[in-house]
Amino acid sequence: MLLIYLNIIANFSNDGQQLSKLDHYIIYKCTEADQHNIINQLLTYNSSKTMKLVIYDENALSYGDYSSLSQLFIPIVSDHLKIETTIDLLKNEMTERFHKFAEIQVKDLYSYNSKATNIIPSIIFIISEIYLVKSYFIENIDLIQLLLNSKKAGIYLFMFSQFDIKHFSLGIMQDLFKVCDSRQALHMIYPEKNSMLQINNTSILKSIDNMNGKQFENYCADLLQYNNFSNIEITQASGDHGVDILAEKDSITYAIQCKCYSSNIGNAAIQQIHSGKSLYHKDVAVVLTNQYFTTQARKEANALNVKLWDRDKLYEMIKNIT
Numbered sequence: 214m215l216l217i218y219l220n221i222i223a224n225f226s227n228d229g230q231q232l233s234k235l236d237h238y239i240i241y242k243c244t245e246a247d248q249h250n251i252i253n254q255l256l257t258y259n260s261s262k263t264m265k266l267v268i269y270d271e272n273a274l275s276y277g278d279y280s281s282l283s284q285l286f287i288p289i290v291s292d293h294l295k296i297e298t299t300i301d302l303l304k305n306e307m308t309e310r311f312h313k314f315a316e317i318q319v320k321d322l323y324s325y326n327s328k329a330t331n332i333i334p335s336i337i338f339i340i341s342e343i344y345l346v347k348s349y350f351i352e353n354i355d356l357i358q359l360l361l362n363s364k365k366a367g368i369y370l371f372m373f374s375q376f377d378i379k380h381f382s383l384g385i386m387q388d389l390f391k392v393c394d395s396r397q398a399l400h401m402i403y404p405e406k407n408s409m410l411q412i413n414n415t416s417i418l419k420s421i422d423n424m425n426g427k428q429f430e431n432y433c434a435d436l437l438q439y440n441n442f443s444n445i446e447i448t449q450a451s452g453d454h455g456v457d458i459l460a461e462k463d464s465i466t467y468a469i470q471c472k473c474y475s476s477n478i479g480n481a482a483i484q485q486i487h488s489g490k491s492l493y494h495k496d497v498a499v500v501l502t503n504q505y506f507t508t509q510a511r512k513e514a515n516a517l518n519v520k521l522w523d524r525d526k527l528y529e530m531i532k533n534i535t
Contacts, residue, residue: 221253221256221257221431222257222424222428223256223257223258223260224257224258225258225259225260227258228258228259228260228262228263229259229260229262229263229264229334229335231258231259231402232259232263232264232335232367233322233323233367235335235337235364235369235402236364236369236390236391236401237360237364237369237370237371237389237390237391238369238370238371238372238390238391238392238393238398238401238402239343239372239374239378239381239387239390239391239392239393240371240372240373240374240393240394240395240398241374241376241377241378241381241392241393241394242374242375242376242377242378242394242395243373243374243375243394243395243398244375244395244444244445244446245275245375246434246444246445246446246447247373247395247438247445248275248341248373248395250395250399250434250435250438250445251371251395251398251399251402252266252276252279252339253431254399254402255337255402256282256284259284259335260284261282261283261284261334262332262334263332263334263335264284264334264335264336264337265284265285265286265334265335265336265337266279266282266284266285266286266336266337266338266339267285267286267287267290267299267303267336267337267338267339268285268289268290268339268341269289269290269291269296269299269338269339269340269341269346270289270290270291270341271291271293271341271342271345271346272291272341275341276289276339276341277289286336287299287302293345293346293349296346296349297349297355299338300353300355300356300359301355303336303338303359303363303368304355304358304359306336306366306368307359307362307363307366307368310322310325310333310366310367311365311366313325313329313333317329320365321365321366321367322335322365322366322367323367333367334367335367335368335369336367336368336369337368337369337370337371338368338369338370338371339371339373340370340371340372340373341373342373342374342375343372343373343374343381344374344375344376344380344381347381357385357386357389360389360390361389370390372390378392395438396438396441396443399438399439417528417531418503418524418527418528421473421503421527422473422475422503424473425473426471426473428473429471429472429473429503430447430457430458430471431447433457433458433469433471433501434447434458436527436530436531437458437460437469437530439530439533440462440530440533441462442460442461442462442467443460443461443462444459444460444461445458445459445460446458446459446460454485454488454489454492454493455470455482455485455486455488455489456468456469456470456486456489456490456492456493457469457470457471458471459493459495465496465497466494466495466496466497467495467496467497467498467499468486468489468490468493468495468497468498468499469486469499469500469501470482470485470486470489470498470499470500470501471501471502472500472501472502472503472504473502473503474502474503474504475504476504477504477505477506477507477510478500478502478504478505478506478507478510479506479507479509479510480507480509480510480512480513480514482500482510483500483510483513483514483517483519484513484517486498486499486500486519487517487519490519497520498517498518498519498520499519499520499521499522500514500519500520500521500522501522501526501527502522502523502524502527503524503527504523504524505523505524506521506523
């Protein structure tokens with residue numbers, strides 16, 4: 214399901230092991246692409262057996278791709294009138310869990326799961342934009358009661374916002390959350406980064422060679438995130454004018470074409486991305502590939518001022534991850 218709907222290559226070899234290290238997070242300056250990146254990281258390493266999601270998405274569009282996943286605890290919530298009902302549901306779930314813990318004399322979910330036959334999954338409640346619901350969430354007594362105790366029950370709240378944190382008056386709520394930007398959040402959620410991005414030798418390149426085009430695009434988007442790029446956006450599959458990813462670094466904007474091939478890249482890709490850069494009004498055109506470039510492609514790229522990021526550059530970007 215993850216591969217079909219989200220092009221995620223799941224790795225459940227350490228299923229759920231990072232979940233006990235989670236906290237409540239307010240993640241600011243977090244674009245829709247950043248939000249998906251964080252959620253996809255969670256889905257990559259945690260099966261429906263160990264993790265469930267509760268998602269509030271007011272516009273009912275941003276998270277539509279997640280609507281068919283087995284990891285959903287309840288269907289995606291888009292009606293703001295149901296927020297209070299959702300909070301009550303989680304409070305009741307927390308209370309039921311505490312009763313189960315008491316039955317076998319343990320204090321938290323992870324102690325319970327180490328002893329119980331049927332494990333209980335962690336629940337992550339995701340809010341797609343805190344600004345739209347801040348009147349309910351800021352210093353709401355029911356929410357505070359949930360947050361004060363829910364981590365022991367394995368229930369966490371992730372609140373995203375595309376705005377800067379300076380625009381919010383969080384009051385005492387700030388003491389109940391870790392407040393960070395999207396890059397910091399990824400490092401906190403997966404500090405060990407036990408993913409393909411962490412591999413320190415060329416075996417990762419062999420794994421990349423087996424990716425299809427969409428998987429390679431998603432991988433490159435993650436890689437850019439870890440290499441200090443921001444405002445990363447994967448373009449629509451149709452009508453992208455040869456541009457697969459838009460990104461920014463040091464106030465310079467990039468139009469990037471991703472080519473996962475079994476042979477070297479010719480000059481057609483150079484022409485496409487040069488044209489696409491202008492159509493998207495970006496500063497720099499890049500072709501990023503798992504292979505190398507033909508002599509003609511290098512000549513044309515030099516003439517058109519297109520940057521060529523080949524297999525060696527790809528490996529450098531992987532090694533930059535700390």
